[in-house]
Amino acid sequence: SLSNAPLDSTKLKIISSTKPSKPKPNDQLVFGNTFTDHMLTIEWEAGKGWGTPEIKPYANLSLDPASCVFHYGFELFEGMKAYRTNDNKITMFRPDMNMKRMNKSAARICLPTFDSDELIKLIGKLIENDKHLVPEGKGYSLYIRPTMIGTTNTLGVSTPDKALLFVINSPVGPYYKTGFKAVKLEATDYATRAWPGGVGDKKLGANYAPCILPQLQAAERGYQQNLWLFGPEKNITEVGTMNAFFVFKDSKTGKKELVTAPLDGTILEGVTRDSILTLARERLDPKEWEINERYYTITEVEERAAKGELVEAFGSGTAAVVSPIKEIGWKGNDIQVPLLPGEQSGQLTKSVANWIADIQYGRETYDNWSRVV
Numbered sequence: 001s002l003s004n005a006p007l008d009s010t011k012l013k014i015i016s017s018t019k020p021s022k023p024k025p026n027d028q029l030v031f032g033n034t035f036t037d038h039m040l041t042i043e044w045e046a047g048k049g050w051g052t053p054e055i056k057p058y059a060n061l062s063l064d065p066a067s068c069v070f071h072y073g074f075e076l077f078e079g080m081k082a083y084r085t086n087d088n089k090i091t092m093f094r095p096d097m098n099m100k101r102m103n104k105s106a107a108r109i110c111l112p113t114f115d116s117d118e119l120i121k122l123i124g125k126l127i128e129n130d131k132h133l134v135p136e137g138k139g140y141s142l143y144i145r146p147t148m149i150g151t152t153n154t155l156g157v158s159t160p161d162k163a164l165l166f167v168i169n170s171p172v173g174p175y176y177k178t179g180f181k182a183v184k185l186e187a188t189d190y191a192t193r194a195w196p197g198g199v200g201d202k203k204l205g206a207n208y209a210p211c212i213l214p215q216l217q218a219a220e221r222g223y224q225q226n227l228w229l230f231g232p233e234k235n236i237t238e239v240g241t242m243n244a245f246f247v248f249k250d251s252k253t254g255k256k257e258l259v260t261a262p263l264d265g266t267i268l269e270g271v272t273r274d275s276i277l278t279l280a281r282e283r284l285d286p287k288e289w290e291i292n293e294r295y296y297t298i299t300e301v302e303e304r305a306a307k308g309e310l311v312e313a314f315g316s317g318t319a320a321v322v323s324p325i326k327e328i329g330w331k332g333n334d335i336q337v338p339l340l341p342g343e344q345s346g347q348l349t350k351s352v353a354n355w356i357a358d359i360q361y362g363r364e365t366y367d368n369w370s371r372v373v
């Protein structure tokens, strides 16, 4: 009867820490450096299924050094956030989207899948348990990091028969110390983030480690992040660890276009990306705007910038939400992206950031996007 037990939130066991920690002042919250008092862990075993979910004091994991996570990269994660709203509720932003993506990532590397709603309930309990550590204020939130690893102890390359799902939570402020500040990018064509048939659309740790060296090299030349290009056409795919959006304005017709790369398997299916497209399609006047998921290249950006048709650019992700772009280095040419006078972004970038923040901080209700914990 125990065989392949589904993930079951009603079995949750809570072992509380004896003394709740004091919240750090907001100005001491460096992204991802502070964690709440508790973690959630759930073990899985082939033939048995999901074990007892446990919320327990945040602590080291103890793993056999032969665990397959250490050797063959059986690791996937999610990034989502919970917000303290104006009326002092705590809400998760679109957690169903993250759970769906997490299951896709798990299936791709032969780790077990699970019932999304059950994990959302368990994460809700984890947040609830440490709710005094969910920060308050503009740009502040609780960053939620669901993670799954393969824990089979063998150097044989095979399907893991044991796995551990854990969730840790980190009170965070703005991703960049500088806050909402436009960044300089270096277009990168000597390294490739993802490729057709690969796993660029899955949130695997293996996609992130190889991004650091090109980013360091860009930083040596004075740029904060990479703009990832793909293929001989030099399609723009992503920026750093975020999805990329560009705004063009046709100088003949005056019509504006919001563009992002299509989900062709090489692009991370960002929740913020989806939220921006959904809101833009609903809120931008179709007589003035086109919203397109299409291929576009660095050459198009360069040529249109020269014609004065490049209007805005920004990155989108859970961590930084919306991150404006002011310059793109490409083959010795620094392509300038206009900003509003005296400001750190263009007009649409600013509107989009406000639309999302209004929903996340509970000033507005949109669909079922905010889930009360």
Ligand code: COI
Binding pocket: 079, 241, 242, 316, 317, 318, 319, 320
């Ligand atoms: C993002 O939100 O852009 C992310 O990919 C999370 C990052 C901290 C890995």
